[in-house]
Amino acid sequence: MKSTITFVLFCLYSVGVVLAASGTAEAIFIGDPSVTLATATGKGNVTLTTNQSENCYFVGVAPAVVP
Amino acid sequence: MNIPLPTKTLTEAEVPEQDPAYDYPFGLVQFSLYCPGLSDGPFPTTVEVTLTFDGATDLSGYMFRKYGPTPDNTASHWYDFSFDGETGIVGRSGNAITFRYVDGRRGDDAINVTDLYIFDQIGPTPPASVPTMSQWGMVLFLLFAGIGAAFTLRRKGKSA
Known part of the structure; x- marks a missing residue:
């Protein structure tokens, strides 16, 4: 039983590593007052920030930026 | 309460209606900003959002147009989001532009709705040549x- 759980956790970790490395994973922004996204026209990134970072956050799902 | 739009970037072609007289070389930014920390006021909920485009060095000549309803025309349409005394562009610095939004007012696509959400679709367009x-x-x-x-x-x- 313990080995099964370990194996499942290892598989989930591997999938996460592969998705992160591919740069195509989607990042879920919940509670983030600053978000960086790739522009849809391929001209760099755009960063969204707010002066109410203690009180507001951007919501939704967007393509992650490849570091 | 409206369902939040996903925060993402998009091209002009992805907007339901095109803006034929203008180009959007950096595309558009769509976001939903939720402000639960301002539920106790002050009202009306007022926030500033800064967009920084690292692919540009100077956006001083750019107009920022957005697609959505306004208090005088509740059908979605394109309009210039310059400052009108309450909402619009309040700061420019190189490739960074700061906008002021008031919940439910011009600039918030949930027009006339005070729900602590700011919805927007906006993009920079270069000056006409x-x-x-x-x-x-x-x-x-x-x-x-x-x-x-x-x-x-x-x-x-x-x-x-």
Whole structure:
């Protein structure tokens, strides 16, 4: 039983590593007052920030930026 | 309460209606900003959002247009989001632009709704280019001007 759980956790970790490395994973922004996204026209990134970072956050799902 | 739009970037072609007179070289930004920390006021909920485009160095000449309803026209349409005394552009610094939003007012696509959400679709558009003469156009212009000047001088010389 313990080995099964370990194996499942290892598989989930591997999938996460592969998705992160591919740069195509989607990042879920919940509670983030600053978000960086790739522009849809391929001209760099755009960063969204707010002066109410203690009180507001951007919501939704967007393509992650490849570091 | 409205369902939040996903925060993402998009091209003009992805917007339901095109804006034919303007180009959007950096595309558009769509976001939903939720402000639960301002539920106790102050009202109306007022926030500022800064967009920084690292692919640009200077956006000072750019207009920022957005797609959505306004208090005077509740059908979605394109409009210039310059400052009108309450909402719009309040700061420019190189490639960073700061906008002021008020919940439910012009700029918030959930128009006339105070729900602590700001919904927006906005993008930078360069200033309209002034039509200029091409290199060959200038060569031809100078050639004809020269011929005209020579012809005039010759006529003056004959009549004197």
